[in-house]
Amino acid sequence: MNTTVEPPQVSLTNSTFAEIAAVLRAHESFVVLSHVRPDGDALGSQIAMGLALQQLGKKVKVWNEEGLLEKFSFLPGGELVTLPPNEPEDFDVVVALDTATRQRLGDNVLAAVGEAKVWINIDHHPSNPRYGDLVHIDSIAPATGQILFEFLQSQDLPLDEAIAENLFAAISTDTGSFQYPNTTDRTFEIAADILRCGIKVGELSQRLYESYPRRRIELLRVLLDHMRFDADGKVASFSLPLAMANELGVIPEDNEGLIDHLRAIQGVIIAIFFEELEDGKVRVSMRSKDERADVCEICKSFKGGGHKLAAGARMTGSLDDAVRRVIAAAVEAVNPL
Template sequence: MKKRTEEKIKKILEKIKASQKILLTSHIEPDGDSVCSQLALANYLDSLGKEYQIINQGEIPHKYLFLDEKKRIKNKSRPRRLSPNSEGFDLAIFIECSNLDRSGGVRRLLSKKSFLINIDHHQDNSLFGKINYVDHSASAAGEVIYDILDVSGFPLDKKTAELIYVAILTDTGRFRYSSITPKTFRICADLLECGIDTNFLTQRIYYDFSERSLKLLRTVLEKIELYQDKRICFLTITHPMLKKFKVPYQDTDGFVDFSLSIAGSKVGALFLELEEGLTQVSLRSSDFMDVSKIAKSFGGGGHKNASGFTQKGKVQRIKKALLDSILKKLKGKDNLS
């Protein structure tokens, strides 16, 4: 670890120790990396006896609930009801949140006196914190949290190791993306030394579908949309489909990965209609295209291979706008086949 990086981590640790009431948060609709990274850092705060809250806008995908046994993460689904600094936080730690707006209404809990620490690995991070620890070389926020805990001297236990492993597992697409480095596997080797059961974790997260979820998935795949000689694949889940199969939208986490399962598919998207007039779009790509730039143009963000955004309006209009944007990116590329 570089001396400059270690010094920055030490500043973060000093600020944590000096703070009285701490907020941990992440981006809207938290994913596996953000959920597990928050919980792993919370374990360190517990060891210090710190008072803290984990508050996100959006519910945790159901497949990660078993990792939050103490139900420490609070969902503020109605952020407009939050009042500025109503909780009195003197320190707010944002994890895997590329800009302040991506935290949604949770930012309403901040005041001018709230000290902001920004921990991330996204290329497009706006460095909005008073302390910014953004490691672009990390495959997941979980890697960054691992480094912080390592410098702190926190003894890595099995529960914390599970959290960091799942953070890395999910944000690398099951170790598929090009963001993986030798360091990623060295960290995972250390986590394995803590006795984690990788088979159990992978099974719980990727293969424990309910019967209703599988029936919904079948319908989604039957309505697959392919463009540009199968190089672009769109999947759609309408709100009526969710109601018909009685599947919570959180249980569709991971469906988007099927958009790259078609041979030759370069870019995939899942359009999830949360309610009439509001659609969440998840993007996936092979290495030649950076979908985070597309997501950012729609007010979202993410990684090169996995990003997303939320848009108001009719699904068909959003599809057309996204397709036009992807086609512009594809235009002129010679390596599509």
């Protein structure tokens, strides 16, 4: 019998860092979660929180639907990240990080979480519906890792070199190496503080951005051969059919960041990456270079979400149908620009 307890649906105001820290200090058992198809912000934030809780003497588990991705396996403390178990487990506190909706935690993860006294939701996605008991959503922050740094620092919680390295990976990857428009002066100040913790930024950046497997480059070559342009070059896209992915031997994490090659093309406003999945769905990733072309709003119309300049959705149906519908919406968004 599944005894999973639903978290409260909505918390209308942000919990303070002090309120969240008090819960962390007062309880003993924790599970730290983040979204399916995790990126650097998701895993870096999870590991950082897990390490901090361990140093507080807490019992901690860190679960992700995909486990620890190969390309982030070098992060200190990465061994904390595991697949969820088959049977539900109870915890004092569930901490959900960088996850815009509860469903994005994944079916297996949600089934593995049994009873919990408190749900904490820390995120930077403006589309987050504010699920949980204690909720802190900062849509101005470019990464959840930035929120966690300020939380740990302001509450005098553990923040050593290993934690700092994970937070730097989180912030760096979610800001496009500090290039995206949501990068602020505070982001650079935090990066400087993290460097003072002793991390080797050159070595870390090389592992993050200059250690791709050859199969990823082979995938990029094929995708670039099949680029599509619409709306006089304002919309660029490519598609990855399941058969092509199998033929190339790529794994899901190889796709991350490939959309930026489309986004970087002069004249392109919206870039789209379509990926056919095994469950009969299509994963859609969208990027925009103009806030007037709000890809979050486009993705919401397909039951997705995210940010104005970066969003995604999972659509049921064929790859061809998803391409047709999403590109039509993107063309409508950029035509007035």
